[in-house]
Amino acid sequence: MKTIIEPFKIKSVEPLRFTTRKEREAILTKAGFNLFNIHADDVLIDLLTDSGTSAMSAKQWGGMIEGDEAYAGSKSFYRLEKTVKDLTGFRHIIPTHQGRAAEKILFNIMGGEGKVVPNNTHFDTTRANVEISGSEALDLPVPEGLDPCIKRDFKGNMDLDALESFIRKEGPKRIPLVMLTVTNNSNAGQPVSMENIRQTSDLCRTHGIPFFLDACRFAENAFFIKIREPGYRQTSIRKIAQEMFSYADGCTMSGKKDGLVNMGGFLAVNDDKLAQKARNILVVTEGFPTYGGLAGHDLEAFAQGLDEVLQEDYLKYRIRSVVYLGEKLNKLGVPIFQPPGGHAIYLDAKAFLPHVPAREYPGQAMTCEIYLVGGIRACEIGSVMFGKTDPESGDFKPARLEMVRLAIPRRVYTQSHIDYVVECIGEVFQRRESLKGVRIVYEPPVLRHFTAIFEPL
Ligand code: F0G
Numbered sequence: 089m090k091t092i093i094e095p096f097k098i099k100s101v102e103p104l105r106f107t108t109r110k111e112r113e114a115i116l117t118k119a120g121f122n123l124f125n126i127h128a129d130d131v132l133i134d135l136l137t138d139s140g141t142s143a144m145s146a147k148q149w150g151g152m153i154e155g156d157e158a159y160a161g162s163k164s165f166y167r168l169e170k171t172v173k174d175l176t177g178f179r180h181i182i183p184t185h186q187g188r189a190a191e192k193i194l195f196n197i198m199g200g201e202g203k204v205v206p207n208n209t210h211f212d213t214t215r216a217n218v219e220i221s222g223s224e225a226l227d228l229p230v231p232e233g234l235d236p237c238i239k240r241d242f243k244g245n246m247d248l249d250a251l252e253s254f255i256r257k258e259g260p261k262r263i264p265l266v267m268l269t270v271t272n273n274s275n276a277g278q279p280v281s282m283e284n285i286r287q288t289s290d291l292c293r294t295h296g297i298p299f300f301l302d303a304c305r306f307a308e309n310a311f312f313i314k315i316r317e318p319g320y321r322q323t324s325i326r327k328i329a330q331e332m333f334s335y336a337d338g339c340t341m342s343g344k345k346d347g348l349v350n351m352g353g354f355l356a357v358n359d360d361k362l363a364q365k366a367r368n369i370l371v372v373t374e375g376f377p378t379y380g381g382l383a384g385h386d387l388e389a390f391a392q393g394l395d396e397v398l399q400e401d402y403l404k405y406r407i408r409s410v411v412y413l414g415e416k417l418n419k420l421g422v423p424i425f426q427p428p429g430g431h432a433i434y435l436d437a438k439a440f441l442p443h444v445p446a447r448e449y450p451g452q453a454m455t456c457e458i459y460l461v462g463g464i465r466a467c468e469i470g471s472v473m474f475g476k477t478d479p480e481s482g483d484f485k486p487a488r489l490e491m492v493r494l495a496i497p498r499r500v501y502t503q504s505h506i507d508y509v510v511e512c513i514g515e516v517f518q519r520r521e522s523l524k525g526v527r528i529v530y531e532p533p534v535l536r537h538f539t540a541i542f543e544p545l
Contacts, residue, residue, distance in 0.1 A: 092408040095401040096499060099146060105129050112460050120541030121526055123455050123465050132463030133505055134497070138431040139304075140186075140344035140351060141497035145396055148348070148389040155385030158378075164387035165378040168354075171391040175326070175398075176303075176333040178356035180363035184374050185381030187304055187342025188213040190355035192220075193369045194300070194340060197362060198264040199223040206254060207267040207302070208233075208246040209274040212473065212535065214267070214302060214340075223264070228254070233275045234488055236425040236436045241316040242281040243427075244272030244309075246288050260295040269302040270309040270332065274469070276491065277305070277429025279312035282320070282331060289335035298359070301339040306332060307346040308430030311403040325398045338362075345431065348393030348498060352386050406430075409506065410496055416510040422517050425491060435513070437470055437490035441523055446471045446486035448525025448545060454492045454516065456544070457523055462512030467493045473537040477528070 107115070107130060119125035128134060134141070144152075156163035169181045184190040191214050199205065199221025206226045210218065218225040228250045233243040246268055255263060268288055271279045285301075292299035310328040314320045320328055333339065337359065343352030357363050367377045374381035382390075396402060407430060414428035423439035437451040444450035451470035458464050470490035477484050494509065516523075530541040 092405055094409075094499070094502065095399075095405050096145070104132055106132060107463055109460060112463060116456060116459060120530070121452070121456050121544060122537075122540055122542060123459060123467070124538050126459070126465065130463075131459075131465045133501065133509055134465045135432075135494045135509070136465045136467050138345060138495040138497050139342065140349075141500060142344075142348045142350065142393075143497070143499040144348065144350070144389060145392070145499075147396070148392045151388035151392045152385040155383065155388040157384040160376055160378055162378050162384045162387065164384040164391070168387045168391040168394075171394050172354060172356060175329060175394060176339065176356050177330065178333070178338060179358045179360070180356065180366075182355045182357075182363065182366050182370055182377065183380035183382055183387065184353045184355060184370070186344055186351060186353040187302075187340055188217065188353075189374055189381060190340040190342075190353050191217040191302075193355055193366050193373070194265075194338075195221040195223065196369060197365045198298075200264070203262050203264050204254075204258060205265060205267060206246075206251055206263065208244060208269055208272050208280060210267070211269060211273050211302065211304075214269070216535065226254070227274075229272065229275050233272070233278060236276075236423070236434075236439070236489065236491075239426045241312075242279055242284060244270070244275055244278035244280045245284040246280070248284070248287055248291065251288065252291055255291070255295050255297070260297050263295075263297050265298040265300050265337075266292050267300045267302055268336075269304075271305045271312070271430045273305070273431075276425040276434040277308075277431045279309045279316070279430060281317050282313050282328070283317070285332055285335050298337045299335065301333065301336045302341075303333070303339040304342040304345040305430055306341075307397040307403060308407065310398075311400075311407055312430065315407075325400055325403060329398065343390045343393065345498075346394075346397045347390050348397050349386065349390045352382055352390040354380075406498065409503075412503070413494065413496070413506050413510065416507070417513060420510070420514045420517060422513060425489075432493045432495040434469065435466075435492040435494065437468075437492055440492075440517065441520055441525075443521070444523065444525040446475065446490060447484045448527065449542070450525060451490045451492045452542060453523055453525050453544070456526070456542075457516045457519075458492070458513060461515050462508065464494075464509055464512055467495065468537065469493050472528075472540065477531070 338357035
């Protein structure tokens with residue numbers, strides 16, 4: 089088989105700024121050893137997130153000029169609405185500025201005190217929006233999903249036995265909805281099978297519980313179904329995606345991932361009453377229902393992005409380019425979460441730095457060293473993000489996994505950029521025994537990973 093190449097050529101470039109290790113040491117110290125505090129032009133290869141970092145196509149940029157900026161009834165809204173309706177089949181499409189705005193509206197209406205929202209794994213903004221409404225966010229991933237070493241096709245799946253026994257124990261009244269995140273970002277971007285989506289949906293229907301998808305990376309998930317799940321090889325990605333959505337009563341979507349745009353999202357639902365309530369909140373917090381916090385040109389680019397993301401050439405290249413990074417790291421013996429996910433490679437920080445205990449944040453120490461070695465920005469997804477320290481007793485509760493995410497922006501970096509990333513991580517891996525942990529010197533009360541300040545030990 090020949091090399092799978094980028095299915096595009098480059099029309100416009102953005103120069104990178106090179107820094108020396110000495111400069112990076114000063115930058116990192118000033119940033120309190122937190123990569124979120126670094127100016128982006130002090131970063132050479134930015135793998136902090138795949139969210140809002142996509143390169144848009146010439147057609148999307150063309151659409152930016154054509155975007156209709158009417159306050160009410162924008163032509164661009166109707167294009168997006170049609171695109172999303174064709175794709176998802178949902179009756180009501182409510183645009184929002186990004187995914188978390190859709191979550192906020194949904195849980196504002198459906199959440200509340202005493203309720204519990206199960207998910208295969210909540211992303212942190214979803215969890216925060218569930219919790220802020222007064223409900224509990226419950227993660228029910230399949231057990232193999234939590235083991236970085238096991239290679240399975242659909243490690244992002246919901247644990248259906250656990251979900252069923254939870255519903256039987258609590259009764260459906262306390263469960264306003266069940267959510268499935270596709271792909272499962274907080275579980276290393278692992279996909280969810282069609283069978284699991286269907287069975288989760290069946291279980292919810294049996295108990296009269298609404299079922300929602302967190303659909304940020306629906307196209308990547310659909311591609312995994314195509315290549316891994318029996319019976320889908322000959323089915324188009326669009327058809328697979330349509331089937332995924334057909335099992336749900338609605339979805340939240342961050343267009344910043346598989347929408348291939350820098351900003352945008354939506355809430356989509358079938359229930360008329362729910363839609364009406366959502367639009368009432370939307371007008372107050374986001375904007376009129378035909379723009380919902382977005383400019384007309386954003387709506388236009390988003391509609392175009394949702395068509396482009398379904399192109400098979402694109403998805404083949406996309407998933408292959410992530411696997412490529414994973415394979416190269418495997419060859420060097422670098423421990424990664426297996427198998428590679430859809431949008432990122434997750435380094436297994438516990439196995440990478442076995443001598444650094446969770447309370448010394450091995451993942452954070454790795455992000456610092458990866459930056460110092462190569463100017464590469466990665467993201468800790470471990471005890472900084474999900475661990476908790478009791479402010480009074482000082483008791484520490486670690487996260488389930490200690491990981492460092494190398495998220496790959498869509499259509500942005502080439503193979504040689506990724507080769508460089510492999511070389512730098514290889515260098516950090518060789519010197520791993522000399523690496524030390526970090527400690528937190530400041531942390532805010534919520535979402536501490538964004539603004540915490542650290543000190544090397
Ligand atoms: N759901 C999932 C699964 C996500 O990964 C994200 C964002 C959101 C919801 C929220 O969407 O950012 O548009 O408000 N994930 C980004 C990331 C931030 O880096 O993984 P948003």
